[in-house]
Amino acid sequence: MEEADLSVDKPADPPPPDPVPSSPASASTSSAKKRRRYQQRHVPFAPPPKITPPATPAPVVEAERPLAPTSAEMKAKAYLAAQKKYTSDWHGRFPWLVLDKTDDGSPCLRCSVCMQHGKPTARYGRDGPGGRDLQIGSMRWHEESTKHEAYGFREMVKAMVAFLKAQQMEHIDSSPFIGISCDESTDRTRGKHLIVFGTFLKKRRVVTEFLSLLTIDKCDAASLQSVLLGHLEGSxxxxxxxxxxxxxxxxxxxxxxxxxxxxxxxRIPHLVGCHCIAHRILGAVIVVFIEYKHKHVALLKSFKFHFCLNFLADILAELNTLNRFFQRRTVDITLVTQEVDRTVTYIKHRYIEYGERFGGGLNKQLDKFLARYKEGRGSLEVHGIAADGSPCTHKFELTLSRIPGHAFGGTPSDCEDLCTAFAKETVGCLEGRLWDMKRMEGSKLYKVDQWPKKTEVRERRCRKWAEQNMALFDNKLPGVELRAMELELKTFCHIMKTHRKDDDFAQGLANMMKTKDWSKSYPNLMRMWQALAVLPLSTVECERGFSRQNVIKGWHRTSLCDATLGELMTISMLDYDMDYPQIVEKWRRIRHRRQARNVEFEQEIPLFPQQKDVVESSDDESVGGGSEDDNVDDDY
Structure with a gap:
C-alpha cells in the first residue's frame, strides 16, 4: 500500500467509471474490488496507536516448605515401626531360638530344629528360599502365570531332547563309521533348512536316525559346508x-x-559321495517324458493315446518297484547292481528284444486294453458316473489316424514302434544315470551267495572286489590297508563259505560282530565291512523328515522358531525308551522349582507305571535287519 503525500495538495482523481458487467455476480465482485482499491490509494495513512503494557507486579517470595514423604518412605517407616524389637526374655519364652549374626553383623534369631534337620529358614536370600514359596503371590505366579507355563514347556522339551541326544551320541561314539544324508528345503514361512540324518551301527544293527534340522541363510556350497561342519564338530x-x-x-x-x-x-579324503538313487530314477523317466509328452485333449479318442497310456502304466510300475527298493530304511548294498540289472533286463525282454512284445500276456494293463479293443471291434467302452450319481457307460470309436506334429502314426504297429523307442530311451537313461553303481560291486565280497562256485575263479574275484572296495574310498580309509586285506582274504573267504553262506549283508555283519575274534583276526576286512554298511545310498529319510516338519510346523503354527522346531522333530523321530524320572530331574535342575523340590526321584514314581514293564531287548533280538515288511515304507 502506497503512503499519501500530506505536504502537497493534489486534486483528487475522479472515480473510475464502472465497467459493464457481463453478469450480475461478476459485476458486483469486480465493483467491490475497484472501490476497495480506490479507498486505499486516497485515504490518508494513520499510524496505529501506541499501547503501553501494564506494570509487572513484584514477585512474592514464599517461605520454603518441607517436602512431604513419599508413599514408599511411609510404608518403610510403618514396617519398621511394626517390627518387634529383640528382647532378652525371648530365650526363656522360646527355647528353640538361637541367637546368631549375619554377614553384616546384625543379630538374627534362627530355629534350632530347622537348622538341625536342614530345613530352610524364613530369611530368604541368606539361608535358602524360606517362606517365599508359601506366599500367595508366589504360588499364583508359579501355577497360573502364562509366562511360567510357556517357559516350563520349553524347558521340558529341552530336557527330553538332551536325554535323547545323549542316548544317540553313545551309539554314534561306539560305531566305527557313520554315513550322512542331507537335503535342503523351504518350510511354509519361506525359512531355509538343511536336514541331516545319520546312518551308523547301533547294537550291531545298521540304523538311520535324525540328527538335526539346521537353519541356513544362503544355499551356496560354502554356507552349507560351514553349517554342516559346525554342527558335526559341535555335536x-x-x-x-x-x-x-x-x-x-x-x-x-x-x-x-x-x-x-x-x-x-x-577335510575327509576317504569320503564317498552318493547321488540319491531315487532322485536319479525319477530324473531318468522325466527326461524321456519331455520328448514323448502328449498335450491335446482330443487324444482321448485316439487309439495311440490309449495304447501309450496303458503301456506307461506297465513300465512305470516296474520302475516303481526299483524305486521302492531304494526307499527302504536299510538297503542291502550288495543288491544295488542286481536290482538295477534286473529292471533293465525286464524292460529289454518285454519291449525291445523279443518278437511278441505287446499283447503276449507279459503286460498287465496293455493286454487288458488290447483285449477290450478287439472285443469292441474298434470301439472302446468306458464306465463312469453321471452327474446325478448313477453309473453310466460311454462308447466311442477310436481313430487310427496320425496325430499332427507326431513322428509316429496311429496304427497298432506304429504305436508298438513308439513304445519300443520309449523303452530304449528309458534303458539308456537308467544306465547313464546309474553308471557309478558299478563301484558298489566290491561289496559282494561279503555276500557268499553271489560268489562263483569254482575255487580259482572265486579267489580271483574276491581279490578284485577287495581292490574295488579300497578304490571306492580312494585307498584312504582309516585303519585299512590293501596289502593287509589280501593277507586276510584267503582264510576269511574259506570260513565265510563254510559257516556264513546263508547270511545276507547286514545279518552277516551283525553275527560277525557278536564275537571279538573276527575283529582281532581280520581287522582290515571287518572295518571295510562296517564302512560299507553305513554308506547312505539315498536321501529318502530326509524326505520323510521334511514331511514330519510340515506336520509340526503347520499353517496354525507358523510362528514356531527354528530351535523349537528342531527339538520337536528330535522328540518325534528318535525311537528311544524314555527314562521319565531322569528327564524330570533334568527339567527340575534348569531353574528353581517349588513343585518338584521335595520329590524323591531315586524311588519309583507312580506317575510313570509303564517303567516297570520296560525290559531291555537281548542281543539276539536286536541283531539283524528285521523282516522284509519292516524295511519297506510308503513312498515319500
Missing part, C-alpha cells in the same frame, strides 16, 4: 569316522569342483 562327531554322504543332484551339492561333496573331501 562331537569325528570327521574321520564319516564314510560317505548322500545328497540330491543339485550342482551346489554334487558340483565337481565347488560342490558340497568336493569341499568336504578336502
Amino acid at each position: 562331537g562327531i569325528e570327521l574321520q569316522k564319516i564314510a560317505g554322504i548322500s545328497t540330491d543332484g543339485a550342482s551346489v551339492m554334487t558340483g565337481e569342483k565347488n560342490g558340497l561333496v568336493a569341499r568336504l573331501r578336502l
Whole structure:
C-alpha cells in the first residue's frame, strides 16, 4: 500500500467509471474490488496507536516448605515401626531360638530344629528360599502365570531332547563309521533348512536316525559346508569316522569342483559321495517324458493315446518297484547292481528284444486294453458316473489316424514302434544315470551267495572286489590297508563259505560282530565291512523328515522358531525308551522349582507305571535287519 503525500495538495482523481458487467455476480465482485482499491490509494495513512503494557507486579517470595514423604518412605517407616524389637526374655519364652549374626553383623534369631534337620529358614536370600514359596503371590505366579507355563514347556522339551541326544551320541561314539544324508528345503514361512540324518551301527544293527534340522541363510556350497561342519564338530562327531554322504543332484551339492561333496573331501579324503538313487530314477523317466509328452485333449479318442497310456502304466510300475527298493530304511548294498540289472533286463525282454512284445500276456494293463479293443471291434467302452450319481457307460470309436506334429502314426504297429523307442530311451537313461553303481560291486565280497562256485575263479574275484572296495574310498580309509586285506582274504573267504553262506549283508555283519575274534583276526576286512554298511545310498529319510516338519510346523503354527522346531522333530523321530524320572530331574535342575523340590526321584514314581514293564531287548533280538515288511515304507 502506497503512503499519501500530506505536504502537497493534489486534486483528487475522479472515480473510475464502472465497467459493464457481463453478469450480475461478476459485476458486483469486480465493483467491490475497484472501490476497495480506490479507498486505499486516497485515504490518508494513520499510524496505529501506541499501547503501553501494564506494570509487572513484584514477585512474592514464599517461605520454603518441607517436602512431604513419599508413599514408599511411609510404608518403610510403618514396617519398621511394626517390627518387634529383640528382647532378652525371648530365650526363656522360646527355647528353640538361637541367637546368631549375619554377614553384616546384625543379630538374627534362627530355629534350632530347622537348622538341625536342614530345613530352610524364613530369611530368604541368606539361608535358602524360606517362606517365599508359601506366599500367595508366589504360588499364583508359579501355577497360573502364562509366562511360567510357556517357559516350563520349553524347558521340558529341552530336557527330553538332551536325554535323547545323549542316548544317540553313545551309539554314534561306539560305531566305527557313520554315513550322512542331507537335503535342503523351504518350510511354509519361506525359512531355509538343511536336514541331516545319520546312518551308523547301533547294537550291531545298521540304523538311520535324525540328527538335526539346521537353519541356513544362503544355499551356496560354502554356507552349507560351514553349517554342516559346525554342527558335526559341535555335536562331537569325528570327521574321520564319516564314510560317505548322500545328497540330491543339485550342482551346489554334487558340483565337481565347488560342490558340497568336493569341499568336504578336502577335510575327509576317504569320503564317498552318493547321488540319491531315487532322485536319479525319477530324473531318468522325466527326461524321456519331455520328448514323448502328449498335450491335446482330443487324444482321448485316439487309439495311440490309449495304447501309450496303458503301456506307461506297465513300465512305470516296474520302475516303481526299483524305486521302492531304494526307499527302504536299510538297503542291502550288495543288491544295488542286481536290482538295477534286473529292471533293465525286464524292460529289454518285454519291449525291445523279443518278437511278441505287446499283447503276449507279459503286460498287465496293455493286454487288458488290447483285449477290450478287439472285443469292441474298434470301439472302446468306458464306465463312469453321471452327474446325478448313477453309473453310466460311454462308447466311442477310436481313430487310427496320425496325430499332427507326431513322428509316429496311429496304427497298432506304429504305436508298438513308439513304445519300443520309449523303452530304449528309458534303458539308456537308467544306465547313464546309474553308471557309478558299478563301484558298489566290491561289496559282494561279503555276500557268499553271489560268489562263483569254482575255487580259482572265486579267489580271483574276491581279490578284485577287495581292490574295488579300497578304490571306492580312494585307498584312504582309516585303519585299512590293501596289502593287509589280501593277507586276510584267503582264510576269511574259506570260513565265510563254510559257516556264513546263508547270511545276507547286514545279518552277516551283525553275527560277525557278536564275537571279538573276527575283529582281532581280520581287522582290515571287518572295518571295510562296517564302512560299507553305513554308506547312505539315498536321501529318502530326509524326505520323510521334511514331511514330519510340515506336520509340526503347520499353517496354525507358523510362528514356531527354528530351535523349537528342531527339538520337536528330535522328540518325534528318535525311537528311544524314555527314562521319565531322569528327564524330570533334568527339567527340575534348569531353574528353581517349588513343585518338584521335595520329590524323591531315586524311588519309583507312580506317575510313570509303564517303567516297570520296560525290559531291555537281548542281543539276539536286536541283531539283524528285521523282516522284509519292516524295511519297506510308503513312498515319500
